[in-house]
Amino acid sequence: MNVLKLQGNPSACRTAVPRARGSCRRTGPLSGSKLEIPLWLAKGLHDSKRRIISVELPKIYKEAWRTVFSADANVVDLHKMGPYYYGFGSQLLNFDNPENPEIAQSILQTFISRFRRIMDSSQNAYNEDTSALVARLDELERALFRAGQKGLNDFQCWEKGQASQITASSLVQNYGKRKFTDMDG
Amino acid sequence: MDVEKLEEIRDRERKEDTFTPMPSPYYMELTKLLLNYASDNIPKADEIRTLVKDTWDTRIAKLRLSADSFVRQQEAHAKLDNLTLMEINTTGTFLTQALDHMYKLRTNLQPGESAHSQDF
Numbered sequence: 024m025n026v027l028k029l030q031g032n033p034s035a036c037r038t039a040v041p042r043a044r045g046s047c048r049r050t051g052p053l054s055g056s057k058l059e060i061p062l063w064l065a066k067g068l069h070d071s072k073r074r075i076i077s078v079e080l081p082k083i084y085k086e087a088w089r090t091v092f093s094a095d096a097n098v099v100d101l102h103k104m105g106p107y108y109y110g111f112g113s114q115l116l117n118f119d120n121p122e123n124p125e126i127a128q129s130i131l132q133t134f135i136s137r138f139r140r141i142m143d144s145s146q147n148a149y150n151e152d153t154s155a156l157v158a159r160l161d162e163l164e165r166a167l168f169r170a171g172q173k174g175l176n177d178f179q180c181w182e183k184g185q186a187s188q189i190t191a192s193s194l195v196q197n198y199g200k201r202k203f204t205d206m207d208g
Numbered sequence: 209m210d211v212e213k214l215e216e217i218r219d220r221e222r223k224e225d226t227f228t229p230m231p232s233p234y235y236m237e238l239t240k241l242l243l244n245y246a247s248d249n250i251p252k253a254d255e256i257r258t259l260v261k262d263t264w265d266t267r268i269a270k271l272r273l274s275a276d277s278f279v280r281q282q283e284a285h286a287k288l289d290n291l292t293l294m295e296i297n298t299t300g301t302f303l304t305q306a307l308d309h310m311y312k313l314r315t316n317l318q319p320g321e322s323a324h325s326q327d328f
Contacts, residue, residue: 109309109313113312113313113316116316124317127313127316127317128317130313130316131310131313131314131316131317134309134310134313135279135280135282135310138276138279138280138306138310139276139279139280141306142272142275142276142302142306143272145302146272146299146302163309166305167302167305167306167309170301170302170305171301171302173301174297174298174299174300174301174302175298177298178297178298182240184244
């Protein structure tokens with residue numbers, strides 16, 4: 024389920040629209056109306072031959088925003104714009120749209136320009152509060168950030184010598200067993 | 209673990225754009241072990257620690273720079289000589305995941321593709 028919704032124009036006749044169970048009325052959205060439907064529904068209804076719906080792009084994939092991305096992709100708050108920019112954009116390419124090649128190119132270039140910053144910030148922020156750094160990243164970038172942080176943390180852990188120490192597992196600590204030192208006397 | 213030799217290695221690393229061969233493919237691990245457990249027996253242990261750390265930082269910075277230019281120019285193949293395993297491990301996971309995503313985004317550029325992956 025995606026946060027962004029698409030605008031669909033049901034342009035075929037009414038019988039093409041699925042009816043709610045139990046209702047006997049034959050009313051449904053009239054052709055030419057605009058609806059917001061989730062991505063999975065739009066994908067299911069999409070058929071280039073029957074033209075049940077046509078899709079309008081969310082504004083972040085349109086020309087205006089694409090120019091912003093090509094100018095400097097680092098300033099954009101991708102989380103606010105829809106936290107699944109890359110994933111959703113890739114799914115959008117399923118709907119035949121004349122702007123598809125530009126959209127695909129723009130998504131790729133955005134990723135490339137933001138890559139450097141993600142790499143640097145994830146590898147240099149050890150044991151700090153990273154919420155300011157990840158606030159503007161979308162979900163895919165956040166997963167990458169976490170991978171980078173994990174690599175850094177593991178390295179620091181090794182360097183401190185914690186890699187060869189035996190520590191109590193966090194699962195066991197929660198059992199609340201009495202510790203050895205508590206049992207004496 | 210000679211101070212002059214380490215200084216020389218560090219300066220050479222800073223001058224070169226590519227990676228210089230290290231005296232041992234496990235220099236980080238050896239340094240850590242020796243300095244942690246036998247620091248009294250090694251003269252100038254702190255200086256050695258600093259020198260090795262400087263060399264390490266320089267090499268990691270070069271690695272990141274080359275990873276960035278690799279992604280930026282969307283090259284298909286890169287060859288890095290004289291990297292040690294420890295350096296590869298610190299940046300490996302991140303880099304492979306990032307390249308994975310980039311690959312998926314690049315396949316989107318192919319027009320007329322009917323089999324878009326359902327799960328991203």
